[in-house]
Amino acid sequence: MPPTSEQALDFDLTDDGTDDAVARIASGQRFALAGVLAQFLGASAQGQGFFLPALMFVTSAVCLGVGAVRITRALGDGLPLRVAVLIGLLIPFVNLLTLLVVNRRASAALRAHGEAVGLFGAAGGRDFWLAAVGAGVLLATAGAALDRHSTAIGLHRTSGVASSVAGLAAQLNAELGAPRLIMPGVRIEGADRHGGDLRIRMRLLDFGGNALHPEQRIRMRDVATEKLCALPAEVRTTLGREQARMMYQVENGRGDAVAQILVTLDDCTPG
Template identity: 45%
Template structure:
């Protein structure tokens, strides 16, 4: 009985001993992005509260996801991973935890012959496009935050409008920035140190200080403008313990005067 010869199937099994470090790379980049967004959100405090809040939220999410990814990739036990996550809710402790994780990840990546810089691992085999996506997300969050500011959607806290909402209304109604009479440019209003600040530039003035008589005149105008505000708006100043500020700049853009008035000044006005 003839038997048909079967072709021999020889497989060479090659074990892939190289560890997959993509998870470590992603976790490290998420954590670094979270830290960078945190510092950027702090810088946005004086320009847009809406953007600051959104970027700060993104910072927390990125950092938390990075910590989860890193603790898992490093093989930590479940109790230790839980402690790490809890540590991220404690100020300063979260930075210590993040620095510790990043140090271990950097060591592991360098042992695998990767170069590690300020923004994580780089070189052949490192996924591309992560930082571009972070940048696009940041731009989108800032744009959305400014949209929220401009329409006062974040305006009320405990039923009282915020100063940021008042500044957004002021800039919209006055169409700032724009040039006024007598060579004065109204640059717009914002919240500065808990006060309502109106910034203006004297286009025809190059000095470094205003004469005393002009300061007195500006203070009188500032007090009149504050006291002429509708009662509901003045209630906001009372609730927020805020003052009304005129900040003056010369033609070069140097700050030459800050005129502050409070509602107490209204007692002496007719």
């Protein structure tokens, strides 16, 4: 006696192959959504160093690729279509449309098999998202640490240099992780725009005096000039366009300013 449609549906849902395909679709959808979140995090971290956004974008590409492959294979798509989907995910703007189509197909397939689908994909993904959050925190921490270690007191070259003094100060603060102890007894408090100049505040934690010796001021000015002249051309262009100087403000342990070392781009011109 031929099975009724209800019996056939029950058979499909209990078939090991179907269950495995549904599990792969659900897993692939979670990976794809995690890739989207990583992409947003990478975009929001741009301008705050190199390694942090780079790690997020690489993670996004891997998650999107894994998710797309799992979904398309489980849906029975042929190799040409799977390759087309992967290529589409690599093309800006096209990747959003590609992901939308793949995600809609995955959601439809899951709902057809009685799975509840929410904002973060199929139900039952608690362990996956806990692991994803943990991995994201580790990657973000590693990226931020690499950015801090790759940065000296001055600005290093980034993928996008700010076009204003205030923007340069914000980039410097993000890259340094200010306030930051750069050596025993010396802490960089941060950078800001002060009277049109790029000011970097440096605190001597163990110094209680009210002024530096002339020899110390001369030496600090020489170091500040070297730092300014070694900046990337894009940074010096921004400073020159706004006619801004670089100021190192030295503070004692109480936070009182004891010296202001000013250098200009003219100091980089050979005499």
